[in-house]
Amino acid sequence: MSDSSISDRDAIAAALRQDWKEAIRINVALLKADKQNINVLNRLGFAYMQSGHLTAAKKTFLKVTKLDTYNQIAVKNLKKLSNVRQKDLLKTPKQQVSPMFFLEEPGKTKIVECVNAAPVAVLSTVSPGEEVILHARNHVVEIRNAQNAYLAALPDDLSFRLIKFFSGGNTYQALIKSVKKNSISVFIREMSRGKRFVTQPSFASTGIYMPFGGTEHAVTGQDQEETADAEE
Numbered sequence: 227m228s229d230s231s232i233s234d235r236d237a238i239a240a241a242l243r244q245d246w247k248e249a250i251r252i253n254v255a256l257l258k259a260d261k262q263n264i265n266v267l268n269r270l271g272f273a274y275m276q277s278g279h280l281t282a283a284k285k286t287f288l289k290v291t292k293l294d295t296y297n298q299i300a301v302k303n304l305k306k307l308s309n310v311r312q313k314d315l316l317k318t319p320k321q322q323v324s325p326m327f328f329l330e331e332p333g334k335t336k337i338v339e340c341v342n343a344a345p346v347a348v349l350s351t352v353s354p355g356e357e358v359i360l361h362a363r364n365h366v367v368e369i370r371n372a373q374n375a376y377l378a379a380l381p382d383d384l385s386f387r388l389i390k391f392f393s394g395g396n397t398y399q400a401l402i403k404s405v406k407k408n409s410i411s412v413f414i415r416e417m418s419r420g421k422r423f424v425t426q427p428s429f430a431s432t433g434i435y436m437p438f439g440g441t442e443h444a445v446t447g448q449d450q451e452e453t454a455d456a457e458e
Contacts, residue, residue: 232256237269242355249273264290268299272353280307298407302350333427334416337403340369340378346407348375356402358412362389369400369412378410391428395420398428 232252240249253270257263271286284307290300330337343349352358352371359370360380367385369377380388388398397418403411416428 234265237266241269241273241353244276244355246273246277250277262293264294264297267293268297268303271300271303275303275307283307302346306350331415333429336384336414336429337411338380338384338414339409339411341381343378343408343410344376348377349405349407349410351375352377352402352405352410354402354404358400358402360388360398360400360414362392365389369410378412388428391420391423394422396423396428 232255234256237249237252237256240246240252250270250273253266253273256266257270260266267286267290271283271290274280274283274286284304287300287304287307290297291304294300356371358377359372359374361368361370361374362385365385366382367380367388369379371377379385388396391398395418396416398414399417400412400414403413405411414429419426419428
């Protein structure tokens, strides 16, 4: 890929794959065309940080704060850099994630807006494309990172449904879809079905799932899931 043909989309794709060396190369090339592009600088700083180049990451985020003093991404990552050690960052296992993972399949995938999110200090340690753990606890399915730190929880009704599927032998994989100051969404994919639920989809066919109070919650999707629950 020549420097003249690269774009922001290529940089984002590299980050989703967690190919930080390529992400650095692409963002450096993009900066040649616009040295004050804050989005590119933030992406570059994050790629440096994930690669263990902490000094370069700090310098890059400081450039952002000179252009935008209160830029939340840069400020957040500078705060994180003040506490992180290179050896701790590099020992964290990195999962290679294909952008194809996020393709939706009716009945097998769901984008979920989580509830009861952890404080911003915790959410700032994770990023889109990062694999997370679905941890069933009592009557709730919690979202935890690779270090088993609590990030958020699935809505009660979806937690109840998935716990039953877990008990029947279903398996799932979950990745962070987006993370903001006070919220996080995850993309859940059904990986296999147990014998008990071999003919039953894990999710309604609607792609976006929100708690009952959410404006995007589809009535038809809820009706489908309630029907499935009743059949059990």
